[in-house]
Amino acid sequence: MSRWANEFKDHEFLKEFxxxxxxxxxxxxxxxxxxxxxxxxxxxxxxAYIDNIISKVDPELxxxxxxxxxxxxxxxxxxxxxxxxxxxxxQHLQNANNQIDAVLxxxxxxxxxxxASQKESLTAAAVAYSESMDASLEKYKNxxxxxxxxxxxxxxxxNPEIKVSQDNLSNLKQQLLTxxxxxxxxxxxxxxxxxxxxxxxxxxxEKIVEQLNAKADAEFVxxxxxxxxxxxxxxxxxxxxKKNIWCCGKxxxxxxxxxxxx
Numbered sequence: 001m002s003r004w005a006n007e008f009k010d011h012e013f014l015k016e017f018x019x020x021x022x023x024x025x026x027x028x029x030x031x032x033x034x035x036x037x038x039x040x041x042x043x044x045x046x047x048a049y050i051d052n053i054i055s056k057v058d059p060e061l062x063x064x065x066x067x068x069x070x071x072x073x074x075x076x077x078x079x080x081x082x083x084x085x086x087x088x089x090x091q092h093l094q095n096a097n098n099q100i101d102a103v104l105x106x107x108x109x110x111x112x113x114x115x116a117s118q119k120e121s122l123t124a125a126a127v128a129y130s131e132s133m134d135a136s137l138e139k140y141k142n143x144x145x146x147x148x149x150x151x152x153x154x155x156x157x158x159n160p161e162i163k164v165s166q167d168n169l170s171n172l173k174q175q176l177l178t179x180x181x182x183x184x185x186x187x188x189x190x191x192x193x194x195x196x197x198x199x200x201x202x203x204x205x206e207k208i209v210e211q212l213n214a215k216a217d218a219e220f221v222x223x224x225x226x227x228x229x230x231x232x233x234x235x236x237x238x239x240x241x242k243k244n245i246w247c248c249g250k251x252x253x254x255x256x257x258x259x260x261x262x
Contacts, residue, residue: 008059013067016074017054017103021047023081031088039093043081046097046104053107070106073099 008014024043031037076099084092 002060005059007064008062011064011067013071016071020074020078021051023078027085033090036090036093039090039097042097046100050103050107070103073102
């Protein structure tokens with residue numbers, strides 16, 4: 001094996017790239033963001049494409065000095081992907097895709113692409129992308145089916161409650177109707193009783209007023225008769241007093257005469 005082949009096989013870039021390849025294809029990712037699935041699928045697609053090129057490339061046709069400059073890009077991809085696994089922020093996946101673009105550009109310009117094996121690399125990339133998206137679609141399908149099952153179970157659970165509520169509502173409506181009819185009946189009875197009582201009270205009041213008026217008239221007649229008799233007696237007394245104005249040889253008033261005679 002030539003020194004170029006040995007240097008290429010032991011190069012730090014390949015070690016870091018294989019670390020990233022293992023990380024991205026073995027990680028179990030739980031995310032509900034479809035954009036994350038697209039970003040991950042693209043990373044897998046590019047990684048599979050570059051990996052296939054590396055497996056077929058002639059090490060003696062790769063400038064290793066240039067390859068070294070892309071080692072940091074792969075390290076950055078690893079860091080960004082690990083950050084995503086920690087906080088599920090899609091921005092880390094976008095950063096990882098930006099970093100791997102430089103590596104993709106380098107390997108797209110290698111002499112390997114002049115060979116007929118380029119089609120094989122593209123196929124590997126397409127398969128990796130397809131498998132990643134299929135896994136995402138299956139995940140969303142399972143999630144949707146699970147949510148549908150949960151919804152069905154929930155519907156099955158609340159249907160009896162809805163039936164009970166509907167029955168209670170129907171009973172309540174019937175009770176309200178009965179109460180309304182009772183109130184209307186009682187109101188009509190009350191109005192009738194009130195009107196009857198009011199008529200009775202009015203009749204009694206009129207009779208009492210008539211009785212009082214008759215009694216007052218009778219009392220007035222009695223009082224007038226007594227008053228008239230008293231006035232006649234007083235007039236007679238005055239006349240008698242005028243005739244006997246002299247008493248015991250002295251002149252006196254009728255009042256004093258009344259006292260003396262008494």
